[in-house]
Amino acid sequence: MSDWIDEIKSQLPAGRVLTDLADRSSYSFDASFGQYIPEAVVQAKDKEEVVHVLKVANRWKVPVYTRGQGTCLSGGPLPVHGGIVLDISQWPREIEVKADDLTVVVSPSVLTARIDEEAAKHGLMYPPDPSSAHVATIGGNLAENSGGPRGLKYGVTKDFVLGLEVVTPEGEVIRTGGGTIKNVTGIDMTKLLVGSEGTLGVITEATLKLVPKPPEVQTLMAVFDEVRLAGQAISKTLTSGVLPSKMEFMDKACIRAVESFYPSGLPTDAEAVVLVELDGHPEALEVEAKLVQDVMEDIGARETKIAQSKEEAQEMWHARKQVSPAIAQIKPTKVSEDATVPRSKIPEMIERLRGIKEKHNVEIVVFGHAGDGNLHPNVLCDQRDQEEMKRVEDAVEAIFEAAIELGGTLSGEHGIGTMKAPFMERELGKVGVSMLKRMKDAWDPNGIMNPGKIFPEEGQKLVLRDE
Ligand SMILES: Cc1cc2nc3c(=O)[nH]c(=O)nc-3n(C[C@H](O)[C@H](O)[C@H](O)COP(=O)(O)OP(=O)(O)OC[C@H]3O[C@@H](n4cnc5c(N)ncnc54)[C@H](O)[C@@H]3O)c2cc1C
Known part of the structure; x- marks a missing residue:
């Protein structure tokens, strides 16, 4: 047993530091591709436990992969370099609606749909509505800047975050923003953290904005x-x-x-x-x-x-809502993409997808949030067929290229994670990626928070096949 695991165990109940292979295996995947087994799983239930884990991990330079409910479609919580999976899903779920302020304070483990349900009791609404809202955590939504159909009128998660409590990679607690609608004190760290895919710290509380519920x-x-x-x-x-x-x-x-x-x-x-x-x-x-x-x-x-x-x-x-289960009947594997284009380019993107489907001889179905240009081309395939999966990899790369050529983006909702990291430079350019990396290094000098994500590693390629 590693010394760092003993150190972590010194301040957490033994039952919440899991080292058995069976337990670790159940934390080795998410809703995307690939399986990676961590060395330990820690189920944190409060901020002090997160502080302890991060301080130990930072001292021993052990990777930490924060995990909500593991529904990520881009590989976000996968422990690609081993280390610790920090499971937030067991954290007590607390929702405090402050109706007079039109805000709500939530703990990171709260399932997103519950926030809207609680707000509705006060005649209010929490608009972000990812399709996974009943199974995903608000912590995951904040880390991925998730969105849903209502994004067209109301915006996505980042548009509803007023303040955060975060444990930094060095184990310090900071608060960003607050409970006010307006706040221009300093560079906006709240917006920097939202969508940072667990690479800058662990979100332990959020203050979110609510709006009146339309009648x-x-x-x-x-x-x-x-x-x-x-x-x-x-x-x-x-x-x-x-x-x-x-x-x-x-x-x-x-x-x-x-x-x-x-x-x-x-x-x-x-x-x-x-x-x-x-x-x-x-x-x-x-x-x-x-x-x-x-x-x-x-x-x-x-x-x-x-x-x-x-x-x-x-x-x-x-x-x-039947689209996802219905298309899963066509083939056993679904590569769900979320390349997004300016709205005027939707017809052209759909035309390009038709061409990609023919050129690479793959099955592609398209649905999505057309009002905001966020299409979901889904490539239907069979992961056991290695030759087909090679064609799927080429098709997915072509989808990313088409979106970028049309002035769009690699991801409107699902994040970069491992799946899209190899393509980051194509959208942001070398300097853009390097600026992001410099910010990441300043926040996380030992590189312990979610290493292997967002930033492409040497020679990294999109791989959907078993290797
Ligand atoms: C069927 C299905 C439908 C989906 N529909 C949508 C959709 O409509 N729109 C959409 O945007 N996404 C959608 N998703 C993707 C996924 O549900 C979202 O990305 C969601 O936000 C992930 O939440 P989670 O709790 O499962 O987080 P996880 O998958 O466990 O983690 C996601 C990322 O967040 C980080 N993270 C988690 N908690 C914290 C925390 N407290 N602090 C810091 N980092 C943290 C992790 O390290 C990881 O990088 C869908 C997924 C599925 C399977």
Whole structure:
């Protein structure tokens, strides 16, 4: 047993420092690719325990991989250099809504959907709504700057963070920001930490902004025979004076997959379906829904439908939610990407994806948050087929290249982690990556926080095959 493990055990209950292979194995993967076994797992339940672990790890220069619920799609919590997995999921889940301030203070282990549920009891809303909100922690959301469909109108996690409590890699506790809406004291460390993917410290508390909960929502579906027209209709809607809360896109392959998995009445001969949600006052919604419907029809939607009841709206969204399980029936492995492009480039990106699919002979289905340009091309494959996985690697690289060429980004939501690190320089350039690295080195002089992530290592390539 290593001396550093003994030191960690000296101040934590033995049952929460796990060294058995079986325990360590269950912390060796996330929702992406690759398996790495840590030397120890520590289940921290309060700030003092995190301070202790980081002080010991920093002194012994042992890597620390903070982990929420392990739902990351880019390899964020994977212990690629061994060391410690610091499990935050066992931490007591505390949510304190301060209704008069329109803020909420949360512990890092809180599941994101619970924040919105608690806020709703006070007539308030926490808008960030990643699809994984019922299973992912707010700590993970903060580290990844996660977003969801409502990002179109309200923004993503970073837009709702007012303050953080963080344990630095050297084991010091700092507070950034606070409980006020405005705060311009110094360089904004809160924004620097959000989206830093666990490379700058451990988030132990967050103060988040809430907004008044809109009294009503309205849903509308539009069906298109051409993807190009769907793209145009999305752009036109966004310049028509109405800002929907969600605008989701499904391509033909998704529509067909949903219909064979959970028949929902979607038209299987259509090239694209766009689902729109508006929120606000009921009287305004009536006018806005009609306006969006007119825009969709003017651009060339072959059919539009405004939900006439809550049940009908739920049915439409249920179809959208079935996309992930439905496409999982097509092939056993799903490489879920989130390359994002400026909104005007959506039709071109979809065209490029079609070309990539043909060139590399892979199955790609496309859905996503079209209103903010955040598409989710999913490459469906079989991880046991090494030859197919080589083609998938090439296709994924081509997807990243296409997004960057169109003025977009490698990741709109899922983060860089291990999966996209090899491509960082293509988007940020050598100097950009080096500036980021210099910041990281200043925060974490011994390089113990989540090493092997974001920054490409010598010769690192995207590898989805077993090696
Ligand atoms: C089915 C499915 C749907 C998804 N849908 C979406 C979506 O719609 N939008 C979206 O953005 N993402 C989505 N994701 C990705 C994932 O859920 C998010 O990235 C989420 O924020 C991860 O939270 P987690 O608790 O699982 O964190 P983990 O996966 O455990 O960790 C993620 C990263 O956060 C770091 N981290 C975790 N906790 C802390 C902390 N307290 N302090 C510092 N660093 C920390 C880890 O080191 C790691 O780098 C989806 C994933 C799945 C499997």
